[in-house]
Amino acid sequence: MRQKEILLLLGFILLKFLFQSFLIDAGYDLQRDEFLHLDQANHLALGFTSVPPFTSWVSSIIQLLGNGVFWVKFFPALFGALTMVIVWFTIDEFKGNLYAKVLGATCILCSALLRLNTLYQPNSFDVLSWTAVFFFLIKYINTDKSKWIYWTAVVFALGFLNKYNIAFLVLGLIPALLITDARKLFLRKEVYIAMGIVLILISPNLYWQIENDFPVFRHMKELASSQLVNVERMSFLKNQLLFFTGALFVILSALFGLLFSKNFSKFRFLFWSFVFTLGIYTYLKAKDYYAIGLYPIYIALGSVYLFQILDNKLGKVIKPILIALPIFVLILSFDIAFPNKNPEYIIQHQEKYEALGLLRWEDGRNHEIPQDYADMLGWNELAIKVDSAYQSVKNPEQTLVLCDNYGQAGAINYYSRSGVKAFSLDADYVNWFDLQTHYTNLIRIKNRRDRIKEFMKTSPYFESSVILDSVTNKYAREFGTIIFVFEGSKIDINARIEEELNQIKNKGK
Numbered sequence: 001m002r003q004k005e006i007l008l009l010l011g012f013i014l015l016k017f018l019f020q021s022f023l024i025d026a027g028y029d030l031q032r033d034e035f036l037h038l039d040q041a042n043h044l045a046l047g048f049t050s051v052p053p054f055t056s057w058v059s060s061i062i063q064l065l066g067n068g069v070f071w072v073k074f075f076p077a078l079f080g081a082l083t084m085v086i087v088w089f090t091i092d093e094f095k096g097n098l099y100a101k102v103l104g105a106t107c108i109l110c111s112a113l114l115r116l117n118t119l120y121q122p123n124s125f126d127v128l129s130w131t132a133v134f135f136f137l138i139k140y141i142n143t144d145k146s147k148w149i150y151w152t153a154v155v156f157a158l159g160f161l162n163k164y165n166i167a168f169l170v171l172g173l174i175p176a177l178l179i180t181d182a183r184k185l186f187l188r189k190e191v192y193i194a195m196g197i198v199l200i201l202i203s204p205n206l207y208w209q210i211e212n213d214f215p216v217f218r219h220m221k222e223l224a225s226s227q228l229v230n231v232e233r234m235s236f237l238k239n240q241l242l243f244f245t246g247a248l249f250v251i252l253s254a255l256f257g258l259l260f261s262k263n264f265s266k267f268r269f270l271f272w273s274f275v276f277t278l279g280i281y282t283y284l285k286a287k288d289y290y291a292i293g294l295y296p297i298y299i300a301l302g303s304v305y306l307f308q309i310l311d312n313k314l315g316k317v318i319k320p321i322l323i324a325l326p327i328f329v330l331i332l333s334f335d336i337a338f339p340n341k342n343p344e345y346i347i348q349h350q351e352k353y354e355a356l357g358l359l360r361w362e363d364g365r366n367h368e369i370p371q372d373y374a375d376m377l378g379w380n381e382l383a384i385k386v387d388s389a390y391q392s393v394k395n396p397e398q399t400l401v402l403c404d405n406y407g408q409a410g411a412i413n414y415y416s417r418s419g420v421k422a423f424s425l426d427a428d429y430v431n432w433f434d435l436q437t438h439y440t441n442l443i444r445i446k447n448r449r450d451r452i453k454e455f456m457k458t459s460p461y462f463e464s465s466v467i468l469d470s471v472t473n474k475y476a477r478e479f480g481t482i483i484f485v486f487e488g489s490k491i492d493i494n495a496r497i498e499e500e501l502n503q504i505k506n507k508g509k
Helices: 003-021 032-042 054-064 069-093 098-109 123-143 146-162 164-178 181-187 189-211 215-226 233-243 245-260 262-267 269-284 288-294 296-309 313-337 343-348 350-355 379-392 406-415 427-431 451-461 493-507
Strands: 399-403 422-424 441-446 462-470 482-489
Touching (some): 003 069, 003 098, 032 406, 054 069, 054 123, 054 146, 069 296, 098 245, 098 296, 123 146, 123 262, 164 181, 164 269, 164 288, 181 262, 233 245, 233 269, 233 288, 245 269, 245 313, 262 296, 296 313, 379 406, 379 482, 399 406, 406 422, 406 427
C-alpha cells in the first residue's frame, strides 16, 4: 500500500476518534449495561449469565488504565476504527482503487456505527468480528492459503466469546455455501482443522455453560418473553434501512455485483448469505441492531463494484455524489441520532425522534426520550445518595446494599467514593454476593413501583427503618427509585439472601 493511502487511512482513523469524542452531551452518565460490563472485571470467570467472557477481559484492561470514562469510551471507538480498517483492506484485496477505499471508509464512518461505538457493550466488537471473519474467508478463497482459514477460525472464536450473536453469521453462511459452487470448500482438510480450532478456543466457555446449566438459554428465554415479544418483523426490516442510509446504494450495488458480475463469481455465496441471515433474524423477531455486523463487508464489495462500473463520463458525476451522500445523511441526522442533546431539547423536538422510532422502548411503547438516553441518567445521583446513606449507618462494613436491578448495582459500584459494594438479585449479580460478611444493616434500592409496600413489608425485621432519598431526575429511567435504610436486623440477613439466591438458581433448572 502506498504511503499516500496509508496517510489517508490514518486520517480516517483520527477522524473516527474525533467524531466519537463529542457525540455525548456532558449531562449524561454511562449507560445501564456499561456498568454491568465494567463490574465483570471484578469477577473474572469463563462465562457470565449476560454475556461471554471477552468483555470482562477488556474491562480488566480499562480497570488497569484507571477505569475512567475516557477509556470506557475508547475501546468501542477503537473497535469501530478497526472495522473501517478491515473494510479498507477488503477493498484493497479486490484491487479497488483509492476512490473505492475512500467511499468504503466514508460509508462506515458516517453510519449508525458512530452511535453504536458510543456505548461500551459487546456490540462494537461483534461488528468488528463479523467483518473480520468475512475478510479472512475472502482472503482464504482468493489465495488458497490455509493460514487465512485458520485466522477466520480464531476471529470467529473471539467473536463467539464476545457475543453469541455471531453464530447467526454461520447459520446464514453454511446454506449459502451449500447451494453455490463454494460448497467445494467442505472438501478441504484445513476447513475441518479450522472448525477444531474454534471448538478448542471456545471450549472453556462451553464447559462453563454446561457446569452452570446453560444460563444462555435461560437468558434467551427471558429476552424473548420480555423484549423480543414486542418486536415486529416489518419494523426489524424497516430499521435495517436506518443503519447505513447513506450507503444503501453501495450495499445494493454489492448484492447486484455478487449476483451478476463475473469478477465476484467466486463469492456469489455472499449474496445468499446476506439473504439467509436477514431471513433468520426476521423470522426470530430479533432486535434490529443484531444484524449490523452483516453490512460492512458488503459496503466494501459495493465500493469495489462501483469503482469498476463507473470508470466513464457518467461515473465522474456519480462518484462524488456517492461519497457526499453518507456525509449529507449524517449532517441531517446529527441532532437526533446521537445523545448529544439534553432531554429538554429532545422533548421540544419529539416528533422527529418519534418518526424514526427512537422513542419506542423494549416494552413496545413510546416514551419521552429514547430508552438508551433514559438509561444514561440518574446513576451518579443514585451513587452519591447511597454513599450518604452508607456513611450514616452504624457499622457500615456490616451493611448490605441490595438493588432491584443490575444497572443500579453497577452504577453504585462504579461511581461510589465510599467503597460501597452493591449487589442485586438480577443478572450476573446473583453469582457475586459476598455472604462471608455478616450483615446487620440493609440499604435497599427499590424501583418506585410498590415502594411503600416494600417499606412496610421489610420494616418489622429491623429495629429502625427510614425512607432516606430517591432519584429526582425526571427523565431518568430510574426516576423515583428510592433508598431505604434498615438498621439492626432481627433476622439472619445472610440466610434470607442465600434462600432467595437458591430459589432464583433452581427456578432456571
